[in-house]
Amino acid sequence: MTNELLLMDGYGIYVWSAFIFTLLSFLSLYVIVKIQHTKEKKKFIAKFGTLNLEKASFAKSQSAIKEILSNSSYI
Amino acid sequence: MFKFFEPNKIFSITSRAPKYVIILFIVVLTIGLIESLILSPEDYKQSHSVRIMYVHVPAAWISLGIFSGITLLSILGYIFKIKNFFLISKSLAPSGFIFNLIALVTGSIWGKPTWGTWWAWDARITSMLILALFYFLYLLAWRIYDNKDQVYKITSIITILGIINVPITKYSVDWWNTLHQPASINILSKSSIHSSMLFPLLIMTAAFALFSLLIFLMKYNTELIKIKNKGLDRL
Secondary structure (H helix, E strand, C coil): CHHHHHHHHHCHHHHHHHHHHHHHHHHHHHHHHHHHHHHHHHHHHHHHHCCCHHHHHHHHCCHHHHHHHHCCCCC | CHHHHCHHHHHHHHHHHHHHHHHHHHHHHHHHHHHHHHHCCCECCCEHHHHHHHHHHHHHHHHHHHHHHHHHHHHHHHHHCCHHHHHHHHHHHHHHHHHHHHHHHHHHHHHHHHHCCCCCCCHHHHHHHHHHHHHHHHHHHHHHCCCHHHHHHHHHHHHHHHHCHHHHHHHHHHHCCCCCCCCCCCCCCCCCCCHHHHHHHHHHHHHHHHHHHHHHHHHHHHHHHHHHHHHHHHC
């Protein structure tokens, strides 16, 4: 059963390489986008940390900024 | 209606949705892989190599669909001056490009046991390669140009030129004698594919669509955080 699934009458090399290429492409794109997302979030947190109290409270009143801060594990 | 597309309104959705979408994607992909690699029957002519169809066809469909969507959004964005449409297009492009590459590579792998060659300058394959070039130019334009008005204009031109290639890709197998087989699935007429093969194909298409939704949500959220970063600089 396992051999049959792996070899697929000689077509296994083609079938498995097509599926593995697809899954690796998915994983690569996901990792790249995740890294970009984390980088921008870190940059945001660093910039937010340099704001004075007045500017920080003004920024915090904006819904999107509140969302970024609440979803972040850096603060 | 366009107010729905305001970045701030979508921000909370794009922040929370990915964790649910990724779970759904993994579940649907697992079912799709079991169906396409184990449960679906082999073809009477192509034997097990037909299983490559379950990754090749959904990837080709989605890459063509995303390019059409990007073009529509770019045109609407340009006409109605809605910058957010360009942001949505920009966030859709990476997954469209990856699906295009998957369609080309898996098509090439499928070609070897079926036609005896990895590559042929056939109308369908060549037009898919041209589509990949348009995707590449589109993504490159966003990287090269800093001026927003300039990048909106250039990316719109790239998509308008590229969309001409989409119907050529779709109908190339009907218009010319090609190595590539004609479409087995037709929305308007009876499909020639058996339900035992159609079911895994649709499941895999759903999984691929969920993956592109996941990447879109993450990428769009990243773009919005970039805008917020610039906003903090101005405070």
